[in-house]
Amino acid sequence: MMQESATETISNSSMSQNGMSTLSSSQLEAGSRDGRSSAGDTSSEVSTVELLHLQQQQALQAARQLLLQQPGSGLKSPKSQDKQRPLQVPVSVAMMSPQVITPQQMQQILQQQVLSPQQLQALLQQQQAVMLQQQHLQEFYKKQQEQLHLQLLQQQHPGKQVKEQQQQQQLAAQQLVFQQQLLQMQQLQQQQHLLNMQRQGLLSLPGPAPGQAALPGQTLQPPAGLSPAELQQLWKDVTGGNGHGMEDNGIKHNSSGSTGGGNGGGLDLSTNNSSSTTSSSNPAKASPPLSHHSIANGQSPILNHRRERERERERERERSSLHEESGGTHPLYGHGVCKWPGCEKLCEDFGQFLKHLNSEHALDDRSTAQCRVQMQVVQQLEIQLSKERERLQAMMAHLHMRPSEPKSSPKPLNLVSSVTMSKNLPPASPPNLPQTPTTPTAPITPMAAMPQVPSVLGGANVPSMGAMRRRHSDKYSMPLSSGGDTVFIFPEIAPNYEFYKNADVRPPFTYATLIRQAIIDSAEHQLTLNEIYSWFTRTFAYFRRNAATWKNAVRHNLSLHKCFVRVENVKGAVWTVDEVEYQKRRSQKITGSPSLVKNLPSSLGYGTALNASLQAALAETSLPLLGTPGLMNSGSTGPMGGSCHGLLGGDASGLLGGSPPGLLGGSPPGMLSGSPPMLMQSAHEELNGSLDHLDTNGHGSPGYSPSAHMPPIHVKEEPLNMDDDDCPMSLVTTANHSPELDDDRELEEGNLSEDLE
DNA sequence: TTCGGACTAAACAGCT
DNA sequence: GAGCTGTTTAGTCCGA
Numbered sequence: 001m002m003q004e005s006a007t008e009t010i011s012n013s014s015m016s017q018n019g020m021s022t023l024s025s026s027q028l029e030a031g032s033r034d035g036r037s038s039a040g041d042t043s044s045e046v047s048t049v050e051l052l053h054l055q056q057q058q059a060l061q062a063a064r065q066l067l068l069q070q071p072g073s074g075l076k077s078p079k080s081q082d083k084q085r086p087l088q089v090p091v092s093v094a095m096m097s098p099q100v101i102t103p104q105q106m107q108q109i110l111q112q113q114v115l116s117p118q119q120l121q122a123l124l125q126q127q128q129a130v131m132l133q134q135q136h137l138q139e140f141y142k143k144q145q146e147q148l149h150l151q152l153l154q155q156q157h158p159g160k161q162v163k164e165q166q167q168q169q170q171l172a173a174q175q176l177v178f179q180q181q182l183l184q185m186q187q188l189q190q191q192q193h194l195l196n197m198q199r200q201g202l203l204s205l206p207g208p209a210p211g212q213a214a215l216p217g218q219t220l221q222p223p224a225g226l227s228p229a230e231l232q233q234l235w236k237d238v239t240g241g242n243g244h245g246m247e248d249n250g251i252k253h254n255s256s257g258s259t260g261g262g263n264g265g266g267l268d269l270s271t272n273n274s275s276s277t278t279s280s281s282n283p284a285k286a287s288p289p290l291s292h293h294s295i296a297n298g299q300s301p302i303l304n305h306r307r308e309r310e311r312e313r314e315r316e317r318e319r320s321s322l323h324e325e326s327g328g329t330h331p332l333y334g335h336g337v338c339k340w341p342g343c344e345k346l347c348e349d350f351g352q353f354l355k356h357l358n359s360e361h362a363l364d365d366r367s368t369a370q371c372r373v374q375m376q377v378v379q380q381l382e383i384q385l386s387k388e389r390e391r392l393q394a395m396m397a398h399l400h401m402r403p404s405e406p407k408s409s410p411k412p413l414n415l416v417s418s419v420t421m422s423k424n425l426p427p428a429s430p431p432n433l434p435q436t437p438t439t440p441t442a443p444i445t446p447m448a449a450m451p452q453v454p455s456v457l458g459g460a461n462v463p464s465m466g467a468m469r470r471r472h473s474d475k476y477s478m479p480l481s482s483g484g485d486t487v488f489i490f491p492e493i494a495p496n497y498e499f500y501k502n503a504d505v506r507p508p509f510t511y512a513t514l515i516r517q518a519i520i521d522s523a524e525h526q527l528t529l530n531e532i533y534s535w536f537t538r539t540f541a542y543f544r545r546n547a548a549t550w551k552n553a554v555r556h557n558l559s560l561h562k563c564f565v566r567v568e569n570v571k572g573a574v575w576t577v578d579e580v581e582y583q584k585r586r587s588q589k590i591t592g593s594p595s596l597v598k599n600l601p602s603s604l605g606y607g608t609a610l611n612a613s614l615q616a617a618l619a620e621t622s623l624p625l626l627g628t629p630g631l632m633n634s635g636s637t638g639p640m641g642g643s644c645h646g647l648l649g650g651d652a653s654g655l656l657g658g659s660p661p662g663l664l665g666g667s668p669p670g671m672l673s674g675s676p677p678m679l680m681q682s683a684h685e686e687l688n689g690s691l692d693h694l695d696t697n698g699h700g701s702p703g704y705s706p707s708a709h710m711p712p713i714h715v716k717e718e719p720l721n722m723d724d725d726d727c728p729m730s731l732v733t734t735a736n737h738s739p740e741l742d743d744d745r746e747l748e749e750g751n752l753s754e755d756l757e
Numbered sequence: 758t759t760c761g762g763a764c765t766a767a768a769c770a771g772c773t
Numbered sequence: 774g775a776g777c778t779g780t781t782t783a784g785t786c787c788g789a
Contacts (some may be wrong), residue, residue, distance in 0.1 A: 510763065531779065552762065559780050566779080573778080 056367075332357060389695060506542045511550075511557040513580075514540075519577045526567060526574040528556065561585065 047064040332338060333353045338345040343360065347353035500507050507514065518535035521526050527535065533551055543550050558564045558575055563582035567574050 512763085549765065552766075555779060556765085556781090557763090 061396070332361075440510065489498070500540045500542070501538075502541055504541045504545070505541050511553050512561050512563070515554060515557055515575070516577045516582060517573060519564075526576045528572060528574050529558070532558075532575065 059293065060286055186218065284728055297570070301464075333347065333350060336346055336348065338347055338353055338356055338360075345356055345360070499505070509517070514536065515532060517534050518539075521535065532554060533547075536550065536554065558566070561581075563578045563585055565576045565578050565581075567576055
């Protein structure tokens with residue numbers, strides 16, 4: 001390689017010194033390539049061509065020298081224009097159609113003594129060969145078209161609908177192949193055009209600079225007729241400008257001219273790199289599109305379609321920038337092995353690989369078939385991809401839209417969440433999810449969280465953690481859950497516990513809800529501010545940053561909400577939760593809605609919009625659990641007993657049934673069943689505030705059927721009215737909660753702790 | 758469009 | 774005086 005390149009440079013330099021422009025060399029090369037390509041890839045053919053080529057080169061050199069020496073030839077002294085235009089050619093000649101050398105041109109050239117008759121003859125022969133090849137190409141092209149048509153016809157008739165799709169795909173793939181072929185043809189035409197330009201330069205003169213000729217924008221005129229290899233080489237030369245291609249030419253023509261490429265067939269395969277490759281490999285490279293001469297691949301056509309496609313691309317790349325290929329990189333070549341599907345032939349160097357590639361994997365019917373298959377594969381994959389995308393979009397849209405969508409999904413979630421968090425647990429943040437984190441703080445997008453978010457959130461909630469906050473609050477939360485909150489809460493959160501603990505995702509709960517949860521979660525149902533902080537940071541990774549912000553929010557909420565009571569304790573000041581107040585607040589919110597009647601259900605988490613069907617489903621699913629003696633008993637104990645049961649029943653059902661299947665999965669029935677008493681208790685507690693006034697009669701009766709529960713629940717809106725801030729029930733001031741509450745909480749805590757931990 | 762809830766930010770005061 | 778705690782206010786965003 002090095003030697004060759006060196007010789008090439010030398011030759012070039014010498015040529016330039018003599019006034020031989022790069023164009024001249026390119027011209028020579030073009031001619032040589034033409035001959036080579038026309039002759040074929042075989043070494044013998046190449047050698048023959050090489051001889052001819054050498055002759056041409058010699059003649060051209062002589063002519064050039066003559067021209068240079070002749071002041072009247074129109075060529076300026078090399079000194080003055082060496083660099084830019086070593087050879088000047090009459091404009092008329094330069095503008096001549098590149099396609100074919102007209103007799104006039106020939107004559108003119110002869111007159112100018114640019115080329116010797118022999119050279120011209122050789123060029124003519126080359127042109128003829130090129131024309132033949134072009135015809136061959138056209139025939140090939142036509143054949144492809146015919147095949148396509150035949151296939152189309154065949155596909156049209158087969159009456160089986162089942163196969164229609166496949167046929168269509170095949171057809172599409174074929175069309176793609178056809179298009180590719182067309183592209184190849186176009187490229188060839190371009191290359192031919194470039195070649196013609198080169199010829200013009202050759203015959204007439206440099207004409208457009210090589211780089212210009214290489215411009216892709218060139219008009220696609222009817223190709224003069226060159227083999228792909230030729231075209232590619234020309235392309236290389238043209239694009240390469242003064243690059244290796246030129247040098248190569250120089251080398252071959254000049255220094256190695258006699259040898260005609262010592263390497264087999266005069267092709268300098270030895271030089272894997274730039275220059276050498278051009279000679280031998282280039283033709284091969286260029287040839288791909290036109291594989292007339294190529295040898296059929298012995299490999300299975302169907303295998304590795306992708307690779308084939310890659311190869312096609314590679315070919316295109318080569319065509320576009322052949323000169324760069326010399327680098328030795330090829331998608332189908334790696335580790336000295338041909339990566340062509342099923343080939344794996346060892347190639348010592350890139351040049352050898354290229355030769356192998358062009359010879360063994362040239363464009364032929366088999367390769368075409370492989371391309372088709374590959375195209376089908378790709379197409380199918382694309383179709384699949386599009387489908388998956390659509391599905392994803394639908395999912396996204398569904399999740400995002402949840403909030404506004406039918407209450408069914410969201411509400412159920414709400415129920416769940418409400419149950420769990422007792423107060424505010426935002427049902428699921430589904431509504432907010434993907435959309436946008438309402439607050440800038442919202443660190444993670446729902447999407448990110450979704451995967452991890454368990455059914456609790458996930459069921460319907462999955463949505464974005466980002467916006468989650470408020471929306472999920474009380475409105476959706478179950479009123480029942482005061483004491484039992486923890487129990488329920490965890491069912492929701494428990495699954496996500498680890499998630500929130502480790503993921504920097506903002507929990508879909510309001511600060512009030514979280515604070516309450518923290519307090520409830522404590523052994524004594526009371527926490528200092530610092531302990532609350534700790535709980536936040538311990539439970540949610542999200543709160544491990546921006547401490548100033550969320551801590552301020554915590555303090556703000558503690559002060560703002562009456563439900564949080566500050567109690568002076570031995571330790572100092574501790575915060576407790578006034579469930580009554582909490583429930584009041586919630587109920588108030590609920591009352592705000594026009595349909596209070598339905599409020600209970602809604603408060604329970606169903607939301608006003610809860611579908612009857614959902615309720616029924618909930619009832620069916622969850623009621624049984626609630627109906628357990630334990631539940632009933634607990635419920636009976638509370639002042640709200642009766643109502644509570646009804647509520648509970650409704651709630652429970654809501655939790656289980658209300659929540660979509662996914663939710664259910666998230667909060668396993670087991671949770672409820674496991675802690676039914678908790679539910680009851682919690683429900684009682686929460687209901688106490690609001691439902692106390694409700695008659696405790698009949699409520700205690702365990703007999704409530706789920707279905708029945710719902711209606712009763714509705715009836716019991718009054719509790720909502722209880723919202724009086726002054727409600728005597730408030731536990732606020734008491735650091736020690738009422739025995740009942742404490743008990744409940746303890747139970748809850750146990751459950752909670754278990755759940756969480 | 759309005760209202761209310763939730764959140765954020767900030768100021769202020771009291772206490773340790 | 775600094776830091777923490779607690780209160781209050783104002784503004785914004787969002788959903789109903």
